[in-house]
Amino acid sequence: MSRSRRKNPITGITTAETEKKNKLEANRKFRRLNRIKIHKGNFELFQLREISNVWNFDKDGKQYLKKPDWKDIMK
Numbered sequence: 795m796s797r798s799r800r801k802n803p804i805t806g807i808t809t810a811e812t813e814k815k816n817k818l819e820a821n822r823k824f825r826r827l828n829r830i831k832i833h834k835g836n837f838e839l840f841q842l843r844e845i846s847n848v849w850n851f852d853k854d855g856k857q858y859l860k861k862p863d864w865k866d867i868m869k
Contacts, residue, residue, distance in 0.1 A: 805860050813852055
């Protein structure tokens with residue numbers, strides 16, 4: 795795969811590779827709080843967006859590179 799390249803020059807804004815740890819923590823918190831609500835008898839459950847804020851994750855979004863360098867295109 796030494797010659798594999800990205801088809802679109804779209805990359806994350808920060809240098810973080812993934813948001814896996816952030817997503818794990820957010821989903822654990824979401825399931826724990828909903829489990830507590832169900833145990834108490836309240837069935838109006840939380841939504842994931844109410845508990846976690848995606849803007850606080852490691853990557854802030856994506857950007858399109860108009861003139862990408864060859865390093866930006868390589869996988």
